[in-house]
Amino acid sequence: MSQGKNMKVYLAGPEVFFANGETLIQRKRALTLQYGFHPNIWMGDAEIPDDKFGSGLYISAANEVVMRDSDFVIANITPFRGFAADVGTSFELGFMCALNRPAFAYSNDPRHYEERIAGHFGGTLAVREDGVFRADDGQMVEYHDMADNLMLDGGIAARGGIVARPKSGPLLPADDLSMFEECLSAARRFFDGKSQ
Amino acid sequence: MSQGKNMKVYLAGPEVFFANGETLIQRKRALTLQYGFHPNIWMGDAEIPDDKFGSGLYISAANEVVMRDSDFVIANITPFRGFAADVGTSFELGFMCALNRPAFAYSNDPRHYEERIAGHFGGTLAVREDGVFRADDGQMVEYHDMADNLMLDGGIAARGGIVARPKSGPLLPADDLSMFEECLSAARRFFDGKSQ
Numbered sequence: 070m071s072q073g074k075n076m077k078v079y080l081a082g083p084e085v086f087f088a089n090g091e092t093l094i095q096r097k098r099a100l101t102l103q104y105g106f107h108p109n110i111w112m113g114d115a116e117i118p119d120d121k122f123g124s125g126l127y128i129s130a131a132n133e134v135v136m137r138d139s140d141f142v143i144a145n146i147t148p149f150r151g152f153a154a155d156v157g158t159s160f161e162l163g164f165m166c167a168l169n170r171p172a173f174a175y176s177n178d179p180r181h182y183e184e185r186i187a188g189h190f191g192g193t194l195a196v197r198e199d200g201v202f203r204a205d206d207g208q209m210v211e212y213h214d215m216a217d218n219l220m221l222d223g224g225i226a227a228r229g230g231i232v233a234r235p236k237s238g239p240l241l242p243a244d245d246l247s248m249f250e251e252c253l254s255a256a257r258r259f260f261d262g263k264s265q
Numbered sequence: 266m267s268q269g270k271n272m273k274v275y276l277a278g279p280e281v282f283f284a285n286g287e288t289l290i291q292r293k294r295a296l297t298l299q300y301g302f303h304p305n306i307w308m309g310d311a312e313i314p315d316d317k318f319g320s321g322l323y324i325s326a327a328n329e330v331v332m333r334d335s336d337f338v339i340a341n342i343t344p345f346r347g348f349a350a351d352v353g354t355s356f357e358l359g360f361m362c363a364l365n366r367p368a369f370a371y372s373n374d375p376r377h378y379e380e381r382i383a384g385h386f387g388g389t390l391a392v393r394e395d396g397v398f399r400a401d402d403g404q405m406v407e408y409h410d411m412a413d414n415l416m417l418d419g420g421i422a423a424r425g426g427i428v429a430r431p432k433s434g435p436l437l438p439a440d441d442l443s444m445f446e447e448c449l450s451a452a453r454r455f456f457d458g459k460s461q
Contacts, residue, residue, distance in 0.1 A: 088403035125409030129419020133362075150382075150404075151347030157414035159352040163359030164420075166329075186346075207284035208346075213321030218353035223325020224360075 076260055077109040079136050081162060082145030083155035084243075093244060100246060104253040109139045136164055141171040143252045146217050146232070147178055147243070152185050154217050166224035173256055174225055175233040175248035176216045177241035183212045231255045272456055273305040275332050277358060278341030279351035280439075289440060296442060300449040305335045332360055337367040337456075339448045342413050342428070343374055343439070348381050350413050362420035369452055370421055371429040371444035372412045373437035379408045427451045 080097055084090045098108040111131045117124050136142070142165040146154035153159075154176075165172055178185065183202075187194040190204045197203045202212045215222035216232045225232055233251035235241055241248065276293055280286045294304040307327045313320050332338070338361040342350035349355075350372075361368055374381065379398070383390040386400045393399045398408045411418035412428045421428055429447035431437055437444065 086405040086407075088399070090405070121408060122410045125407070125411050125415035126419045126422055129415045130423060132416060133420070133423070136363075150349070153346070153352040155414070156349040156352055156355040157416040159355040160359035160362075160414065160416040160420065163356035164363040166356075167332075167360040167363035203284070209282040209286070211282075211321070213317045215318065215321050218351070218356065219321035219325045220328060220353040220356040223322045224329070224356065226322055227326060227329070 075107065076140040076256075077107045077138065078256070079109050079139035079142045079161070079165065081142055081158045081165075083147075083149045083158060084145065086149075086155075087243060089244065093246075096244075096246060097249060100250060100253060104250075104257050106253070106256065109135050111135045132161070133164070136161060137168065139165070139170065141165070141230075141256060142173070143249065143256065144172070144174040145176075145249070146174045146221060147176045147240075148185065152182070152189065154221065159218075159221060162221055162224065166228060169228065171230055171256070171259060172225045172228050173230040173233075173252040174216070174221065175252050177235065177243065177245060177248055178216075179235040179237055179240070181214050182217050183210050183214075186210045229259060271303065272336040272452075273303045273334065274452070275305050275335035275338045275357070275361065277338055277354045277361075279343075279345045279354060280341065282345075282351075283439060285440065289442075292440075292442060293445060296446060296449060300446075300453050302449070302452065305331050307331045328357070329360070332357060333364065335361070335366065337361070337426075337452060338369070339445065339452065340368070340370040341372075341445070342370045342417060343372045343436075344381065348378070348385065350417065355414075355417060358417055358420065362424060365424065367426055367452070367455060368421045368424050369426040369429075369448040370412070370417065371448050373431065373439065373441060373444055374412075375431040375433050375436070377410050378413050379406050382406045425455060 084093045101108040117127050144158050144162045149155035186204055194204055194210055201209050204210050211219055213219050216234055222232055233248040274297060280289045297304040313323050340354050340358045345351035382400055390400050390406055397405050400406050407415055409415050412430055418428055429444040
């Protein structure tokens with residue numbers, strides 16, 4: 070038995086916002102257990118304050134407690150409402166990286182960040198006169214063959230994790246959890262290797 | 266002299282991507298000095314690897330070093346290429362919150378997150394049949410009177426920081442640094458209070 074068997078994982082992602090979010094979250098937790106990990110969740114949801122701002126603070130604080138209590142993180146960084154990962158998920162990934170916990174992420178989008186931006190601007194990304202890779206809006210575009218901003222991909226790589234993405238083809242639907250499973254599988258190897 | 270005089274601040278934000286980014290970054294550093302803080306920057310940029318992926322890893326690691334070496338963070342969470350903050354900035358905010366460093370943020374957008382989403386969907390946000398506040402795309406919308414995702418606003422509030430925003434009116438232009446100065450001013454009070 071590897072020590073990984075009792076490892077607690079923080080499942081970060083925007084599923085809570087999805088119309089079918091609860092189903093998806095339950096499926097992710099069940100898969101997590103199948104790979105021998107404990108999906109760490111917050112058990113104290115009976116006391117959420119009534120006011121809008123206060124309830125936000127309360128949920129934030131609770132999530133921070135669960136993160137500190139987790140051994141590693143698997144983050145869904147599939148673009149959410151735009152080109153990039155959900156910002157709450159990105160915050161949580163940074164939080165776990167600062168604690169030096171192993172970090173894994175997946176995106177159901179096969180494209181690099183720069184490919185997504187190029188798609189939006191009609192493929193007009195180019196190195197401009199100033200030598201910088203810019204989109205038609207004049208803004209620089211990161212060009213690192215990464216799934217998203219270099220802080221996310223870089224923080225994960227520095228801690229031995231992976232960013233799982235489809236090798237090619239279309240964006241996978243939100244309820245396709247094959248990339249999530251690639252993370253579970255990689256985490257399994259990571260912790261088994263450490264404990265042998 | 267307060268101990269805050271020598272405090273190092275990590276200036277997180279998407280300015281590096283802006284067409285006028287370098288000018289803006291220099292202005293922010295100058296203002297930071299005026300408020301008695303040291304704008305912490307990475308001094309080792311002579312060795313960035315040539316390859317795309319490797320250079321991303323290198324910059325990520327360097328930014329992490331500067332963050333750990335900083336006493337607090339001021340993050341520009343003005344929406345970037347969409348509805349929400351830049352994900353790199355969000356990662357960095359989470360990173361600094363995990364280290365329990367005081368965190369401040371500003372947005373040049375006066376609107377709550379839910380107001381921005383409502384604007385995009387033609388004002389059709391509503392509590393749906395299932396009792397959940399959703400946009401027309403069926404996705405839940407956070408409704409906490411916060412500038413962005415509750416992890417960002419919540420993490421900042423928990424560490425005594427503020428999220429500065431215009432009280433009303435239009436989105437301030439990117440080169441308007443009045444909200445940034447509100448953060449500097451709040452940080453000044455925060456550290457002076459602590460050291461008196």
